[in-house]
Amino acid sequence: MSMTNRFVICAAMLAATSLAYGQKGEPPKIDQKVTNAPKWSVYNAGEVIGAKVFNDQGEELGKIDDVAIYGNGQIAYAVLSYGGVLGMGDKLFALPWSLLRAKHEGDESNLRMAINIDKDRLKNAPGFDKGKWPSGSDCAVLDTTDKYYAAECRTAEADRKTAGHAMEASARTPATVVMRVSKLDGRNVENAAGDKLGDIKTVYIDPAYGRVNYVALSVGGFLGIGDRVVAVPWDAIKTSFTDDKEKLTLNATKEQLEKAPQYLSDKAKAKDMVDPVWIGTVYTYYTVRPYWAEMGRTGKN
Numbered sequence: 176m177s178m179t180n181r182f183v184i185c186a187a188m189l190a191a192t193s194l195a196y197g198q199k200g201e202p203p204k205i206d207q208k209v210t211n212a213p214k215w216s217v218y219n220a221g222e223v224i225g226a227k228v229f230n231d232q233g234e235e236l237g238k239i240d241d242v243a244i245y246g247n248g249q250i251a252y253a254v255l256s257y258g259g260v261l262g263m264g265d266k267l268f269a270l271p272w273s274l275l276r277a278k279h280e281g282d283e284s285n286l287r288m289a290i291n292i293d294k295d296r297l298k299n300a301p302g303f304d305k306g307k308w309p310s311g312s313d314c315a316v317l318d319t320t321d322k323y324y325a326a327e328c329r330t331a332e333a334d335r336k337t338a339g340h341a342m343e344a345s346a347r348t349p350a351t352v353v354m355r356v357s358k359l360d361g362r363n364v365e366n367a368a369g370d371k372l373g374d375i376k377t378v379y380i381d382p383a384y385g386r387v388n389y390v391a392l393s394v395g396g397f398l399g400i401g402d403r404v405v406a407v408p409w410d411a412i413k414t415s416f417t418d419d420k421e422k423l424t425l426n427a428t429k430e431q432l433e434k435a436p437q438y439l440s441d442k443a444k445a446k447d448m449v450d451p452v453w454i455g456t457v458y459t460y461y462t463v464r465p466y467w468a469e470m471g472r473t474g475k476n
Contacts, residue, residue: 217388217449220378222286231291246352246414248387266302269320277382364423391438398429405435411461
């Protein structure tokens with residue numbers, strides 16, 4: 176396995192990750208046996224943002240300028256920057272995430288995104304200015320995008336279901352919170368009492384399911400427990416909208432964060448941070464049932 180964050184999720188892990196804490200506060204043990212395990216990849220958001228986008232004819236179309244997510248962690252859309260590649264200046268274009276596929280080429284050192292659409296189709300797509308991003312209150316922009324790509328989305332959805340990569344259906348409303356992944360770095364996370372627990376250092380994305388998998392949360396200086404960065408499943412974080420600002424809340428105590436699975440940022444540990452057993456312990460520790468289990472992964476590749 177290369178250093179490209181590819182991994183195999185253990186089938187036995189799916190049941191184990193639904194367990195609660197042990198009586199002494201220790202996470203349950205994970206069965207590490209692999210039986211008919213499905214395959215997909217998780218990537219650091221920094222690999223996705225900035226990745227070049229190619230069509231199936233090998234033509235470069237632009238790059239991923241950002242990724243937008245709903246509060247529940249579902250990816251709303253990717254933002255494609257055409258720039259000088261297609262002669263579109265600084266216009267940005269929202270792409271339904273289901274149309275994109277994450278790939279590696281050659282020595283697999285760089286991530287690239289693939290999309291089965293020709294240049295003319297993209298050139299005529301609805302776009303928006305860099306200074307005016309669509310949000311949950313900008314449903315008209317997103318609805319227009321969805322309508323434009325409706326046929327392609329139906330085809331992509333059928334293909335993903337065949338491959339066992341079913342994605343969540345969008346439940347967007349005018350009140351839906353939409354956040355840019357690039358703006359999550361440094362965002363504060365509070366506990367239920369409103370006390371600051373820490374700030375987000377990085378985000379990990381599951382392209383196959385179109386979801387945020389987990390975030391790395393720096394909690395050391397705020398809780399007086401030393402320099403410590405822990406991994407937290409996005410589904411353990413509650414997103415709300417107060418005073419025109421998103422609020423991120425994690426129901427965790429200082430004692431729980433002191434024992435939480437630690438995130439290690441050095442390159443030598445990059446592969447460990449997407450290891451299936453390790454990710455299983457992260458979900459188990461916070462008593463979060465994995466989204467891939469809830470959505471009925473088939474195990475097909």
